[in-house]
Amino acid sequence: MVSVTDDVSTQTTDRSNWAGNLEYRAVDLLRPTTLEEVREAVTSGGPVRALGSRHCFNDIADTTGTHLSLDRFEPVDASTLVVDTDASGATTVTVSGGARYGDLATALFEHGYAVPNLASLPHISVAGAIATATHGSGVTNQGLGGAVVALEIVTGTGEVLTVRRGDTASTGPSTSTAPSDITAPSDHTVPFDAAVVHLGALGVVTRVTLAVEPTFEVRQDVFVDLPWESFERDVDAVLGAAYSVSVFTRWRDDAMDQVWLKSRVDELESRPGGALALGEDFHGARRSPVPLHPLPGISAESCTEQLGVAGPAHERLAHFRMAFTPSNGDELQSEYLVPRQHAVAAVAAVRALRDRIVPLLQVTEIRTVAADGFWLSPSGAQDAVGIHFTWLQRQDEVEALLPVIEEALAPFDARPHWGKLFTTDQARLAELYPRLAEFRELAARLDPQGVFRNDYLRRVLG
Ligand SMILES: Cc1cc2nc3c(=O)[nH]c(=O)nc-3n(C[C@H](O)[C@H](O)[C@H](O)COP(=O)(O)OP(=O)(O)OC[C@H]3O[C@@H](n4cnc5c(N)ncnc54)[C@H](O)[C@@H]3O)c2cc1C
Structure with a gap:
């Protein structure tokens, strides 16, 4: 696993958010390249927070422990990208949570496919964007999370869960791409509708399956x-x-x-x-x-x-290149x-x-x-x-x-x-989101030691 201390290409900007209004307090930045390395980092004992492309303006991505960037975890590559079509004709692609929409959309285009919508910028990561309900525009377009079909999540105990669209109260077993010694716990119940806008609270989202459509x-x-x-x-x-x-x-x-x-x-x-x-x-x-x-x-x-x-x-839906x-x-x-x-x-x-x-x-x-x-x-x-x-x-x-x-x-x-x-404040958020307390319980269940808890989550979840 590459750590910030032994990576000469790491830029000091990795230590602050994109806008530069927040210096992260993380003491380390790790760049796992395998699922096993993600699990190791999560279970190593200290607080951990996944880091996307750092485009949030508040401290949602901050931690006093270790930042985990998935920018080297299965990078998007058009030559290896697999677009799956199931028996019903539904077409999906599975990518790293750290994939940036711009890279994904360009690779998909080479295969003749497109994501349904983009935010104003293509630079953001898939897992980081859906974490905060990032959206583009359109009266019939949902936020970017609307295209999610499945999520693979490494929970606070290092377990690997797969949550699929349609799951209401139970998860299926871990994906077949996970190493064989990793099994999904049977007692976890994760409703899909709770997991897409995840605030980084449920675990490290290692892989995301997205619905795609023929390019337009x-x-x-x-x-x-x-x-x-x-x-x-x-x-x-x-x-x-x-x-x-x-x-x-x-x-x-x-x-x-x-x-x-x-x-x-x-x-x-x-x-x-x-x-x-x-x-x-x-x-x-x-x-x-x-x-x-x-x-x-x-x-x-x-x-x-x-x-x-x-x-x-993909060259028009974002505002910026x-x-x-x-x-x-x-x-x-x-x-x-x-x-x-x-x-x-x-x-x-x-x-x-x-x-x-x-x-x-x-x-x-x-x-x-x-x-x-x-x-x-x-x-x-x-x-x-x-x-x-x-x-x-x-x-x-x-x-x-x-x-x-x-x-x-x-x-x-x-x-x-x-x-x-x-x-x-939290009291108002709880009024605005009737399921906030349930989400907090779910986060506590998937992360009993509070590995992913940070000041932001304490503030908004209570
Ligand atoms: C110039 C600019 C334009 C923007 N335009 C839009 C817009 O058009 N629409 C809109 O809705 N928003 C917009 N935003 C906001 C931005 O899209 C969101 O803040 C988004 O969440 C940023 O994603 P990120 O990858 O940078 O995530 P980060 O800021 O790095 O992280 C966000 C959260 O996701 C978590 N996270 C990241 N990766 C993972 C992972 N693999 N597993 C688990 N948790 C993870 C982090 O821990 C953190 O909690 C814009 C921001 C900027 C700077």
Whole structure:
């Protein structure tokens, strides 16, 4: 197993999160390459936390013990990637929890397949993304966890569990790829809907099986200056206008800044008017003749191709290209999800705070996520709309403002994004997530010694 101390290629940045607002307290970073090494690390006696691509803004991934990175555990390789199709025609792929979506999507494309959706950035790991209910956009698209079909988890006692979609109260035996001396315990019952949005609390997710679909083409059209009245009057038409829609606003008085429409070419072709249905005007917004970055004053070079040029889904569904720094880098983020029927009222409640928000804000993004039924998913119970904030890196001031935003959104039962900054306390989280206590019990059962427990989990689970 490679440890940080004997790996000269390790960058010091591994010791902080991507945004640089958090120095991890971990005393070691291990990079296991086999399941046995993961088990060894987990049972070695100290606190352990799996580390994904470090893109969370809070301390969810932190530990005072050992960080385990799966970046060398079965790296994605198109030549060895196996796409399985079962008797019913369902197609899946199994990858390391440490696989980055961008690498996976590129390899899948070589096989003629695609993941159904991506977040704004392709740089994040699969297990780290589903841990926090990371999502893209689309009224019919669930978060990225919606594509999960099975998870292989090394629990706090070093046991290897496989949890499959459809499991309600019991798990099957360990996967056949596990070494033969590893057997799944018979007394563990792990409902699939509890395990996908896992907060890193249930164990190290070593392998994830994802549903994939034949590759499809997407075109991206960007419009500017959407009148507020259009958003308020036609919210469902605006947010449902394409496979994935993002509305960006800096809360200017006159209009919302940008609307990004990511349209599946096959869907557009079946619409009356085909691609021509996407004209120069979108609910009063104008088509941008040039590619745009969501943040003002930043080159669109780092963004996926726009101007309506069709291309492979994985090169359009994320906002940012794999080879570039996503977003700004010098930033913080928060996001709150509310039931979609409250979209207009919730946005209005935030807009009323614009004078306090704007001085700290780079941009807000509004997106939709379809309900997925997962216990800890902010869009678990209902279709949701996400109101996201990319902040300036002024953490004290941002954290002083968050309770004000949370209070304004409280009537809509706003659920915070698990991987971004929030101040919602445990009592409120327990009200928002009726199964939080059950999840805590499940985590305690799979991790009786509290190997994966960190300050974040103590705070949110209680
Ligand atoms: C520029 C930028 C853009 C973003 N855009 C979006 C977006 O479009 N939509 C959205 O919803 N979010 C977005 N986010 C937030 C981001 O997607 C989430 O924070 C996500 O969880 C990050 O994944 P990661 O691999 O970096 O995980 P990390 O931050 O490394 O870890 C997250 C959690 O997962 C756990 N974990 C990681 N790997 C494993 C494993 N193998 N087994 C068990 N637990 C594990 C960690 O312990 C930790 O608890 C964005 C973040 C940034 C920085």
